[in-house]
Each structure stands twice: as C-alpha cells, then as structure tokens.
Amino acid sequence: MNAKTMATIKFIVAGILISITAFWLIKSSKPFELQDYGVLMVLMIVIAIPIYSGIQALKNARFGLNPVDELSKTIHVHAAAKAFRISIFVWLIILFSLDFFNVDTVNKARLVVAIGMVTTFFIYILIRLYFSKVGIFDEDKD
Amino acid sequence: MKTRIKELRARDNLTQVELARRVGVRRETIVFLEKGKYNPSLKLAHEISKVFNSKIEEIFLLD
Incomplete structure (x- = not known):
C-alpha cells in the first residue's frame, strides 16, 4: 500500500469518527454530564490519531518514502x-x-x-x- | 551500536531523505540509525552497505 492510499484511508476513518461524534452531539437532547465530557475527550484523541498519522504518511509520500x-x-x-x-x-x-x-x-x-x-x-x-x-x-x- | 552512516553520507553528498529513499525506509529510521538508537535488520544493513559500496562491518561498529 503506498503512502497516499494509506493517508486517504486514515483521513476517511477520521472523517467517519468526526461524523459520528457530530451526530451524537447534535442528537443528544439531555445536558452533558461529567462522563459525557470524558467520552468526548476520548473521541477527540481517537480522531486526532488517524489525522496525525495521515499527515505523517503524506509527508513521506511527498519525499517518495515508504510510510511503513x-x-x-x-x-x-x-x-x-x-x-x-x-x-x-x-x-x-x-x-x-x-x-x-x-x-x-x-x-x-x-x-x-x-x-x-x-x-x-x-x-x-x-x-x-x-x-x-x-x-x-x-x-x-x- | 555505533555507525558511520553520517560520515559516509557526507562523503557521498547524500541527504537523509535520499538515503532513506534508496534503501526503502522512512527518514526517521535513518535518524535513529545515525544516533545508534536502532539496530537494523541484516537486509537493511546490507542495503546500506551497497549504497556506500562498503562492507557491513565498516559501517556498523559494535561497542
């Protein structure tokens, strides 16, 4: 798998996670409790990871390097x-x-x-x- | 393990990116190899020795 394909997959995963989070935020009717903020924080970190590694893969692709x-x-x-x-x-x-x-x-x-x-x-x-x-x-x- | 990769790169006017591209790894791997923070596989050591036209034991020095 080349670097660009890998980066694309990671950005798609991040996009799906962002969509799910946004859907959850929009649809939740009751006010947030402490545990909801905890879940939100975990989701943010989980979203940040594929974005970060996708950017790294793109950097490698720019130089024609193997991402893995x-x-x-x-x-x-x-x-x-x-x-x-x-x-x-x-x-x-x-x-x-x-x-x-x-x-x-x-x-x-x-x-x-x-x-x-x-x-x-x-x-x-x-x-x-x-x-x-x-x-x-x-x-x-x- | 100590390596002479940095010295040999300077001799051959190679950048870390260029060397990484030639041996098929990421630039970070070359950085760690130069700092002696990663012991390469025999295959990678062989690839690097081919690039510098040297023997493996002339590039990778055991402490």
Whole structure:
C-alpha cells in the first residue's frame, strides 16, 4: 500500500469518527454530564490519531518514502506486546477497584470492558509514541 | 551500536531523505540509525552497505 492510499484511508476513518461524534452531539437532547465530557475527550484523541498519522504518511509520500518500514513495524510490535502485558494488570486493578463503588453487576461488567479497552488503547499509543521518540536500541535487555 | 552512516553520507553528498529513499525506509529510521538508537535488520544493513559500496562491518561498529 503506498503512502497516499494509506493517508486517504486514515483521513476517511477520521472523517467517519468526526461524523459520528457530530451526530451524537447534535442528537443528544439531555445536558452533558461529567462522563459525557470524558467520552468526548476520548473521541477527540481517537480522531486526532488517524489525522496525525495521515499527515505523517503524506509527508513521506511527498519525499517518495515508504510510510511503513522495518522500524515502524518493530515499534508497533514492541508497543503492542508491552501494552498487552501492562493491560493484564490494568484489567485486574479495574476489576477489583470497582468493588469500592456501588455498581450493579451488569454495569460493572460493562465498565470493566469499556475502561479496560480504552486504557489498553492509550497505553499502546503512549508506548508507541515513546518508542517513536527514543528508538529501540537495546532489544536484548527488553 | 555505533555507525558511520553520517560520515559516509557526507562523503557521498547524500541527504537523509535520499538515503532513506534508496534503501526503502522512512527518514526517521535513518535518524535513529545515525544516533545508534536502532539496530537494523541484516537486509537493511546490507542495503546500506551497497549504497556506500562498503562492507557491513565498516559501517556498523559494535561497542
């Protein structure tokens, strides 16, 4: 897949997410609560990621460079592995910490899944950003 | 790992973008290679050695 196609796909994904967010904002009749602002903030970050990586892909396309190379693949694999490892503990912490709140079983299950997924996603993004800035130079000690 | 990529690039008047294009990677990968912050695959090391017409061990130096 060339850089322009990849950038186009990312911008389409961002566009779909923006449309869904706009639809939700327009259609929501009740006033926003704290958790709604939280969801909105998460959506903004999720929208920003494909836009940012789309711009990066376009920059590479302008210079005729490959947008995905062995370093980006290595970073992706390392970040995913670390996020998975950390997420196991995060799921456990969420599971036990919800016992301190007055939440019924069904909502507890929903909250565990929702918070766990979002947290794992953000851990992955943060680790990926870290490796993108620092590099992977000491793989033997990892 | 230390590399002589920056030195050899200067010798051959190559920019990071030009080298990246020739070996099929992003410019960021060349930046990390020059700083010694990424150990390349054997394939990439071979591609780079071909560009500079040098042996791999003359470009990539183990500490």
